[in-house]
Amino acid sequence: MTAVEATIVDVPTEDGTADAYLSRPADERPRPAVLLYQDAFGLRPHLKAMADRLAAAGYAVLVPNVFYRAGRAPVVELPDFIDPHARPDVFEQFLPLIQGLTPELARRDAGAYLRWLAESPLVADGPVAITGYCMGARLALHTAGAYPERVAAAAGFHGGRLATDDPDSPHLAARHITAELYFGHADQDPSLPEDQIERLEDALTAAGVRHRCEVYPGARHGYTQADTASYGAEADERHWAALLDLLARTF
Numbered sequence: 001m002t003a004v005e006a007t008i009v010d011v012p013t014e015d016g017t018a019d020a021y022l023s024r025p026a027d028e029r030p031r032p033a034v035l036l037y038q039d040a041f042g043l044r045p046h047l048k049a050m051a052d053r054l055a056a057a058g059y060a061v062l063v064p065n066v067f068y069r070a071g072r073a074p075v076v077e078l079p080d081f082i083d084p085h086a087r088p089d090v091f092e093q094f095l096p097l098i099q100g101l102t103p104e105l106a107r108r109d110a111g112a113y114l115r116w117l118a119e120s121p122l123v124a125d126g127p128v129a130i131t132g133y134c135m136g137a138r139l140a141l142h143t144a145g146a147y148p149e150r151v152a153a154a155a156g157f158h159g160g161r162l163a164t165d166d167p168d169s170p171h172l173a174a175r176h177i178t179a180e181l182y183f184g185h186a187d188q189d190p191s192l193p194e195d196q197i198e199r200l201e202d203a204l205t206a207a208g209v210r211h212r213c214e215v216y217p218g219a220r221h222g223y224t225q226a227d228t229a230s231y232g233a234e235a236d237e238r239h240w241a242a243l244l245d246l247l248a249r250t251f
Contacts, residue, residue, distance in 0.1 A: 002026070004055040006048065011064060013112040015105075018068035020113075021048050023055035024122055031060040032251040033117045033128040035110075035143070037136030038066060039225060040094050041082055043073035046227040054131075057244060059251075060123045064113050066106070066139065067097045083229040098135055103142055103168040110143040114150050127152035127179075129247055133224055134158055137183070138170045144181070145173025153250035155182040157239050158221045158230075160191025163199035171200045174207040181211040182246045184239050186219040214242070 006023040021043060024031055036051055043065045051061040065073040076093045084091045117123045127150050132140035137159025144154040154177075156162070162183075163171035181204065185192055197213065204211045216223065216238060222230030224239050 002056045002058065004052050006052060006055070009062075009116075011062075011112055011116045013068070013109055015069060015108075018064045018066070018109065018112065019043075019072045020062050020064040020116075021051055022060065022062050022122070023048070023051040024060040025055060025058060028122070030122060030124040031055075031058060032126065032247075033120075033123045034059045034061045034247065035113055035117065035128055035130045036061055036063045037130065037132035037139040037143075038063065039134035039136055039222065040091065040098055041078060041225070041228070042067055042075055042094070044078055044227070046225060050224075053240070054243075057247070059129075059247065060117075060120070062113060062117060064109070066101060066109065067094075069100070070097055080227065081229070082225075082227055085229065101135075103170075106139050106142050107146040110139070110146060114143075114147055118150075126251075129250060130154040131243055132156050132159065134160060134222060138162060141170035141173050141177075144179045145176040148176055148178040151177075151179045153180045153182075153246050155184075155243050155246055157184045157224050157243075158186040158189060158192075158219070159183065160189065160221065161196070162192060163196040163203065171203040174203040174209055177204075177207065177209050179209075180246065180250055181209055182242055183211070183213040184219075184235075184242055185213065185215045186221050186223055186235070187215045187217055188219060189221040191221055
């Protein structure tokens with residue numbers, strides 16, 4: 001495995017400063033950028049480990065604290081192992097932060113993250129890729145739609161509420177997207193029922209977006225997050241294979 005170096009960086013935004021975790025190969029060469037969007041539980045050691053694994057594959061990986069308006073990470077103190085059923089108070093602390101990050105704010109912040117990557121000497125010239133988890137899959141869609149010239153590929157895993165009836169639902173960004181997309185849905189995910197899966201697929205197909213959507217059998221919402229009760233090792237490894245394949249084909 002390639003040795004990696006990581007640091008906390010500050011990303012200026014229109015509303016302040018977002019702290020972010022940057023992981024990259026240790027050779028200091030400019031590398032293609034991957035913007036990694038967090039799940040609902042925020043920037044924490046497990047997400048940093050995921051970023052390090054991507055960096056070891058040859059990428060410069062930026063993981064922003066998308067809840068930066070509420071403070072630097074960790075915005076909420078988390079147990080080492082997250083079980084929302086045993087500790088419902090944990091998720092309840094994040095709920096107003098999730099609801100407060102509107103699509104408009106998310107797209108505005110995305111511009112700041114992409115600008116920071118474009119200006120960093122550690123990042124190779126050219127478009128970026130995105131991978132998002134849980135709520136991060138929604139952010140990936142919004143970003144790919146708002147900045148099509150900057151995004152070559154985007155992936156979302158166990159994403160929720162991707163194709164709702166809301167006027168600003170993430171799937172409506174499809175008509176603007178030029179990136180190649182991949183989605184790995186959990187088949188035991190009440191936040192993404194079958195009608196939403198079909199609506200997302202139909203929107204991407206109608207817009208002519210290159211994409212593949214797959215449903216992972218036996219997977220629960222959060223299957224990539226090893227520090228949570230929803231983790232599924234088989235689905236997680238399938239996610240890594242799909243993600244690395246997407247990146248290899250688009251960079």
